[in-house]
Amino acid sequence: MTVLVVVEHDRGTLSPATLEALAAARTIDPVVHALTLGSAADILAGELAAHGAAVVHQVHHDLLSDFGPEAWGESVAQAVRALQPDSVLACGTDRGNEVLAQAAARLDLPFVANVISVDVADVWRVTRVRWGGSLLEACTLTAPTKLLTVSHHAFEASESPAAGTTASVTVDLDPVLARTVVAERVEREAGVTLATAPLVVGGGRAVGSAEAFAPLEELAGLLGGVVGCSRAVTNNGWRNHTDQVGQTGTRIAPDLYMACGISGAIQHWVGAMASKKILAINTDPEANMVTKADYAVIGDLHKVVPAITAEIRRRRG
Amino acid sequence: MRVLVCVKRVPAPGARINITPDGLAVDTAYLAFTTSPHEECAVEEAVQLVERHGGESTVLTLGPAEADEQLRYAASIGVNKAVLLPIDSAEWDPQRTATAITTAIRTLEAADGPFDVILFGNESADAGNFQVGVRVAHALARPIVNGIKGIEVDGDSLKARRESDAGVEVYALTMPVVLGVKEGINLPRYPTLKGRLGSKKIEVGQVVPEAVLGGQQMVSLVQSAEQVSQTIMLGNGPEAAPAVVDLLEELGILK
Incomplete structure (x- = not known):
């Protein structure tokens, strides 16, 4: 077996x-093996087969009934010892990176995070993202088993039917690993979130104060969207960090991002760049956000935003 | 409570990151440096933990001599002690970094006793290798959870919260623990004048790091493809509002 994909799921939700x-795994080897952790993930075998998994290795253990970085990482490490793949791929997500780091530590192997391309040779040459995607790093990877996570959005999911034969992998987990299994969950209230909103109205330093976000709230509310902000805004204490769009905040992907008074520094751009369309409203026509946007209005957001709201109300009668 | 916070000195880029002509580093000639954002919050959290529960906090970094600046910044907002693991370059590979930090922690703990809480940033802003904290925790045989946005201490136990797609996950841990912290866990304070002056006087300890190269070695840095966009100008000032609303209708956002 050459390539094993660690399946990320939350209690059976893929x-x-x-x-x-x-x-990504199919670009390394056409015969792809998948690894699912916990019996809740057994139902995923069909979908994994549709996406190219020739064999789905299933791990069942009481400690895998919910997510736990140590129990998951140790299970991956034991599966790697048992199955001896040449490479292991996981998702370049919070959980994926955490689990593969755990496995790498336990196997004493290198681990390359957030990879966008792999050149398989005697010494693997891998390209990965730095700075949240604004810079790429070419690196060599020397290891008996190569551990990688795949940068989100670097490869497009596509169907490629394979057998999806199921097999069982036995793991022996130290009960002490229960210490990092999720102890309690608070489900999110239903509704539009920053990460999933179809429209985001973002405000930057130029908004000027917490109160001055009211017109942005009003516009977002009218259009069924939400308000986001830049790191400068959260650092000033004008808005909660949960509203922050950026490398260390939320990555958004709305149909339209209206970036108001945001210069577009790397930190912010990385979080906004997956937006389908961007409209920048800025006094500076040379601002990074303006030059990278699809549409722009040059002007003071404090005048432009209320004018847009008024125009919407006028048209709606 | 004894708290250790591990940080990294990183450049503070603006709108674009330039690379040196040899392709091996970020051109920092015109850039300031800062503490990587998640770690800036980890430093604040270390100070708050000691303010709430008593004890002492220590900041540690593996980096060039100039990283003294980030150690003293941490001291200026209230961290008690600082340790530099000096290296000749901006960074080491993640395995080597983790080995060096693990050895340094063992040295510090042998001298002054174990740390109850060790904080890392979830990932560094520049390299983003997502693993140094996990490797250190594993080597020290301590639990670690990443992505932490809330810590509540109760005696020897601790509750750590993190956000997921589904909501919030809570982890119940017993100290000693290692946590990977994310920005948003707190709002870091600014140093006071007194803090700044005091930080100039603290003695920065040194542990000379020794560790072998890891299996991941950087060959070069490459600029990622710049998103080229022909920006369509919708107009100037509030007079552009009708054009914006036309666009909202065209995109199906205003129905």
Whole structure:
């Protein structure tokens, strides 16, 4: 076996990034093996087969009934020892990176995070993202088993039917690993979130104060969207960090991002760049956000935003 | 409570990151440096933990001599002690870094006792290798959870919260623990004048790091393809509003 994909799921709900990892794995070897952790993931075998998994190795253990970085990482490490793959791919997500780091530490192997391309040779040459995607690093990877996570959005998920034969892998987990299994969950309230909103109205330093976000809230509310902000805004205490769009905040992907008074520094751009369309409203026509946007209005957001709201109300009568 | 926070000195780029002509480093000639954002919050959290529960905090970095600046910044907002693991370059590979930090922690703990809490940033802003904290925790045989946005201490136990797609996950841990912290866990304070002056006087300890190269070695840095966009100008000032609303209708956002 050459390539093994660690399936990311939450109590049996598949993370879409897994399908991207399967697509990436098929570029390394057409025969792809998948690894699912916990019996809740057994139901995923069919979908994994549709996306190219020739064999789905299933691990069942009481400690895998919910997510736990140590139990998952140790299970991956034991599966790697048992199955001896040449490479292991996981998702370049919070969980994927955490689990593969755990496995790498336990196997004493290198681990390359957030890879966008792999050149398989005697010494692997791998390209990975740095700075949240604004810079690429070419690196060599020397290891008996290559551990990689696949950068989100670097590969497109696609169907490629394979057998999806199921097999069982036995793991022996130290009960102490229960210490990092999720102890309690608070489900998110239903509704539009920053990460999933179809429209985001973002405000930057130029908004000027917490109160001055009211017109942005009003516009977002009218259009069924939400308000986001830049890191400068959260650092000033004007808005909560949960509203921050950026490398260390939320990555958004709305149909339209209206970036108001945001210069577009790397930190922010990385979080906004997956937006389908961007409209920048800025006094500076040379601002990075303006030059990278699809559409722009040159002007003071404090005048432009209320004018847009008024125009919407006028048309709606 | 004894708290250790591990940080990394990183450049503070603006709109674009330039690379040196040899392709091996970020051109920092015109850039300032800062503490990687998640770690800036980890430093604040270390100070708050000691403010709430008593004890002492220590900041540690593996980096060039100039990383003294980030150690003293941490001291200026209230961290008690600072340790530099000096290296000749901006960074080491993640395995080598983790080995060096593990050895340094063992040295510090042998001298002054174990740390109850060790904080890392979830990932560094520049390299983003997502593994140094996990490797250190594993080598020290301590639990680690990443992505932490809330810590509540109760005696020897601790609850750590993190966000997921589904909501919030809570982890119940017993100290000693290692946690990978994310920005948003707190709002870091600014140093006071007194803090700044005091930080100039603290003694920065040194542990000379020794560790072999890991299996991942950087060959070169490459600029990622710049998103080229022909920006369509919708107009100037509030007079552009009708054009914006036309666009909202065209994109199906205003129905």
